[in-house]
Amino acid sequence: MAQAVQQTLADPISVVRLGRNLAAEIRDIDLSKPLDAATFTAVHHAFLENEVLIFRDQDISSADMMAFGRLFGELSVHPFSPTMADNPELIILDNHRDNPPRLTDIFHSDETFRETPPLGTILRSTITPRVGGDTMFASMSAAYEGLDDRTQRFLSGLEGEFDFKPFRTLFGNDEEGRRKLHELEDKYPQLCHPVVRVHPESGRKSIFVNRQFTIGIKGMKPSESGPLLEMLFNLAYQPEVQYRLQWQPNTIAFWDNRIVLHYAIHDYYPQRRRMERVTIKGDKPFGVDAPYDGTMIPKRDIELMEIDTPPVANAAPVRAFKQ
Numbered sequence: 024m025a026q027a028v029q030q031t032l033a034d035p036i037s038v039v040r041l042g043r044n045l046a047a048e049i050r051d052i053d054l055s056k057p058l059d060a061a062t063f064t065a066v067h068h069a070f071l072e073n074e075v076l077i078f079r080d081q082d083i084s085s086a087d088m089m090a091f092g093r094l095f096g097e098l099s100v101h102p103f104s105p106t107m108a109d110n111p112e113l114i115i116l117d118n119h120r121d122n123p124p125r126l127t128d129i130f131h132s133d134e135t136f137r138e139t140p141p142l143g144t145i146l147r148s149t150i151t152p153r154v155g156g157d158t159m160f161a162s163m164s165a166a167y168e169g170l171d172d173r174t175q176r177f178l179s180g181l182e183g184e185f186d187f188k189p190f191r192t193l194f195g196n197d198e199e200g201r202r203k204l205h206e207l208e209d210k211y212p213q214l215c216h217p218v219v220r221v222h223p224e225s226g227r228k229s230i231f232v233n234r235q236f237t238i239g240i241k242g243m244k245p246s247e248s249g250p251l252l253e254m255l256f257n258l259a260y261q262p263e264v265q266y267r268l269q270w271q272p273n274t275i276a277f278w279d280n281r282i283v284l285h286y287a288i289h290d291y292y293p294q295r296r297r298m299e300r301v302t303i304k305g306d307k308p309f310g311v312d313a314p315y316d317g318t319m320i321p322k323r324d325i326e327l328m329e330i331d332t333p334p335v336a337n338a339a340p341v342r343a344f345k346q
């Protein structure tokens with residue numbers, strides 16, 4: 024069910040939807056070469072529509088990946104992950120027997136403890152384990168759509184409280200560790216983001232809290248916010264809103280950090296898994312109170328995809344995921 028997106032392109036790309044509610048593979052593209060304006064527009068549109076893009080067989084350099092990322096915005100530097108001295112925007116995630124994976128086997132959106140969390144993250148696999156090491160993605164716009172109307176309205180006025188909680192464990196309890204931690208607490212104080220975020224480029228609403236960084240809901244007692252947050256965190260665990268990526272060497276995933284959560288499955292240890300990552304700067308999240316005057320980019324309904332299914336008489340139309 025490849026979708027022809029740009030008949031006018033000299034070398035047309037294909038966009039193939041992978042999941043019911045998110046993810047598409049972009050085919051017939053070589054990211055080692057600069058993209059012309061029309062191809063970039065097609066990729067950008069596919070990114071907004073599908074929330075996660077997958078590119079296979081991209082044996083490209085780190086510089087190529089960074090150049091691709093810069094088409095979407097300025098690259099950012101992670102405040103806690105070790106980065107390359109000469110390329111601070113590049114993170115190498117190299118996990119093996121002596122460096123077990125940690126902190127990423129939980130649904131999260133990258134760096135949401137920041138006032139302006141990243142727009143998106145680009146990850147390229149260079150060494151993949153023989154078994155395991157998949158990444159799960161969850162469309163939080165589909166999770167929002169699946170909620171009852173009254174629940175949507177209730178959530179729309181709330182703000183989540185965020186903290187760089189898991190990274191606190193990186194600092195020792197000695198004087199130097201405490202000093203560094205205080206320094207970072209000053210730099211990244213706890214802050215609030217709307218529970219229902221409006222996407223700044225597609226207008227879609229999504230649930231913007233995650234178990235890794237959201238610690239409460241503004242104005243609510245922990246006895247009230249705790250169970251509510253648990254319910255919201257668990258929305259990502261519905262298979263209907265998920266897409267599971269099996270990596271091969273030279274696979275690239277580019278996800279929209281503003282609308283999807285991801286979870287790196289830690290089932291491959293002690294095998295080696297090496298990835299390269301860059302992150303694109305984002306803007307300050309806003310909720311339903313702020314007027315959105317951009318273009319609405321709806322998700323392509325599955326009915327419109329070319330699926331070879333015989334029609335069923337009197338069948339109800341397929342609707343967006345709703346429980």
Ligand SMILES: [Fe+2]
Binds near residue numbers: 133
């Ligand atoms: Fe992450």
